[in-house]
Amino acid sequence: MTHPLLAIDRLSIAFTQQGETRTVVSDLSLQVEAGETLALVGESGSGKTVSALSILRLLPSPPVSWPEGDIRFHGQSLLHADEHTLRGIRGNRIAMIFQEPMVSLNPLHTLEKQLYEVLSLHRGMRREAARGEIITCLDRVGIRNAARRLADYPHQLSGGERQRVMIAMALLTRPELLIADEPTTALDVSVQAQILKLLRELRQELNMGLLFITHNLSIVRKLADNVAVMQNGRCVEQNRATTLFAAPAHPYTQRLLNSEPSGDPVPLPAENTPLLEVDDLCVEFPVRKGLLRRVVDHNRVVKNLSFSLCPGEALGLVGESGSGKSTTGMALLRLIASKGRILFDGKPLNGLSRKQLLPVRHRIQVVFQDPNSSLNPRLNVLQIIEEGLRVHQPTLSVQEREKQVIAVMQEVGLDAEMRHRYPAAFSGGQRQRIAIARALILKPELIILDEPTSSLDRTVQAQILTLLKSLQEKHRLAYIFISHDLHVVRSLCHQVIVLRQGEVIEQGECRRVFSEPQQDYTRQLLTLS
Template sequence: MSTVLDVRDLRVGFRQDGTIVHAVRGVSFQVHRGETVALVGESGSGKSVTALSTVQLLGDNAAMSGSIRYAGTEMVGASEADLRRVRGNDISFIFQEPMTSLNPLHTLEKQLAESIELHQGLRGPAVRDRIIELLNRVGIRDPESRLNSYPHQLSGGQRQRVMIAMALANGPELLIADEPTTALDVTIQAQILDLLAELKDRERMSMLFITHDLTIVRKIADRVCVMKDGEIVETGPTADIFANPQHPYTRTLLAAESTGVPAPVDADAPVVLETSNAKIWFPVQAGLLKRTVGHIKAVNDATLTVRAGETLGVVGESGSGKTTLALAVMRLIRSEGRIAFQGTDIHHLNQRQMRPLRSDMQIVFQDPYGSLSPRMTVAEIIAEGLTIHDVDPGRNRRDMVAEILQEVGLDPDLMDRYPHEFSGGQRQRIAIARAMILRPKLLILDEPTSALDMTVQVQIVHLLRELQVKYGLAYLFISHDLKVVRALSHKVMVMKQGDVVEAGPANEIFDAPRDDYTRALMMAAFEGEVA
């Protein structure tokens, strides 16, 4: 079997304030023709840096040594002209977030044509024919109608398919996929993995697949390299790694899955949140006079109840209306129907009337990197709500911040640091602390674990369970990760294209789903465990 990529003793460091920060330490591995090798590890383990090193895509502050040979040609120290011939032609990349990889100002046709014209020299109608062929191959329906679309007009799954089409445009021998399914719903994730496997077999293509999700590795990889702190700590055939992991870190990764069930809800627990026939339609306006010519039906007739100490898991694909419903519950967007918070109908309240209730209704967002101000210290971020809502004005703010930091498992001595000095899991704990310091009755959690490594996900699930029991919190938990939903939720509501297709106790939804769409979600998430 011929070797496509041969990495030997790769070492990468980054110059920072006169010192070298070591990111990759003596990594060696091979990728053979037609083979998929997975680089697995948590954030900061060196996976992406290793991948970017293959075609020298690191910044000017990078220092690299070792050997990277592609098809026998040395890449380390290669000329820029040689690297340009390989990049996007022989070695192509698919990145995690297509919205940041695609140009928002250019149509799909223009972006795909650019690569084809540059590398293949095609012009005119031949380019358009090649684009349509590529979009067909990656499963974009009616590709001719999509050529003039912009990235924001596509779903997450469609954008990722376009990225795959761009990567395949020039028939690469090696495809490097860096967390290509992390941001996708379970059904779309399954489709993308099937597509990559099919294309690899059809094109006899090699693949270097980077992920922190071992469930995906089991489905797609022939061999696995487990990375920790810039080193490969274990490598071998996928079946062997899963059946008999040797390194303690590999065993930790394999065991990192959110399991168990939440604590039972008190029989007399009061209702915290209730909606009845909630409807959110956005008008579509056209013409000079901006007349309403139709509606985007984001949510139709959503009825739910959440009691103190109870979690309602809201699941469904992107665009199903989950987050829109949460924003309506918070009265951040307009809606129709009844929304009651602690027995008070808040649907018709204005901003001034809602203000006294805001401290009791808090939200934790998906991205702990984007939801914390980089210009504020942790103490300032967490205490901000105390000042806005005038909570316990007689108490020392720093003492209150120290207490809540301890409660979420962080050292109070770190409160004067800035968000960039913390890991993703620590930042999410800070976001939870910011919400919890106000002692809310309702906490809306919008994909709070999807950006986190598996081991950190488990920690956050345990933390949320503990806080719920201690304070009798009501959770509205929005997620596409059904394993986390099962570990946290007492009840589940399944949404599709704005409609509630199924709702009920979590054990009934997971063990005996009635709707075809729910069954499809379960099959995608649990690999056929649910009949």
């Protein structure tokens, strides 16, 4: 009798905290055959990642338990396997790409050291042989100048580049089963297409099974053989991909398929006095070599970027990972050095000291891409959101701060009764709302949003976009919206700048650029989206 590569049979997963047991996944049954791709989709908090982590028993037990069901690999139980057996399977026969690369990569080690460790442990390769394979694999996942990047540390890579390194790390062991938890979340559409092509090739080469967790239904349509839809810890629908997309049976599946970003940006106010003016912005980082680490060159990552932004207006910055989008945001926040002129409300920000910038800080806020990394896990939500008030309005009493926190939580659609909980108790969409509330409480005039919806499923993404639009209209907020999702940019932004390797490829009114792109690269992005 032949067994499926992976079989999850009537699995339940429970968490026990403070003597209370809560079931988060119930009666889950899935199968993945060799050479087959199963896509697991659903809203954040539906149990997708918890189920995937349970396959390799990567969750601490306690507090996690599996009261019912089993997980079998080639017919062998993984839930009842000893640690020695699991060590032989983890990272070797079953590899996993995690959702958050900055958390998964060691910040103290170079890329080469971390990738070599995989080949040394699992395939017994020596450093010289491993180096060639590492460079080849990094090339395949789209890391430019891979040989030169081996000495880089994770913080020197963009979010998309870190995700590609994680994909390379998982593929180096040539696993029988690859579990990919949102592996293309931080990637632009061109690199996304490249990664999907690579996964299809490897699936054929290695006859590899693939469990692909995502909220991006366009990827599921291109890659998956079968689809399982989860909601509130249960699998509500499971079918062949072609059948599910053609005739979804469950109301939740139908809602997912109808949740593509749509609508037009908020109408612009009549006033057109620029709030932010940027002229010839350039950002470069020194290249150091030799024993004394002398500067021998400069790497220009943003080149001659110019634009103006009015109150109530949204500007989209789009382009592939590593194109300079997030770097531009950091330069505008004066968190990194830059050249060129930045005027905010008519006053230059260049050359201001940290003390001189402090009165401007509350007027320009930021929402980062990964709320898991940007929210302090040791602080509860009340402490996180009120932190800005402590700095910028130190005369407020404890009661006044808490009152403002409650009001802003309600404004972004969070239950204020949950303000004493910690970030780990919230779903991805809720954590992003917390990040928005933290920025909003200081009543800013400009918010820089760095991929704020990239890690969210379509239904939650639609809710966040609706929230951003309503806040923009209510408070006349200006947005700089950094994204690789062109559907989201089209729905929110009035003007758009397309970046590639730090250079402006195309710039103009959003509707015109999307309907009549002038450059081949812009046309390619639109075709792939």
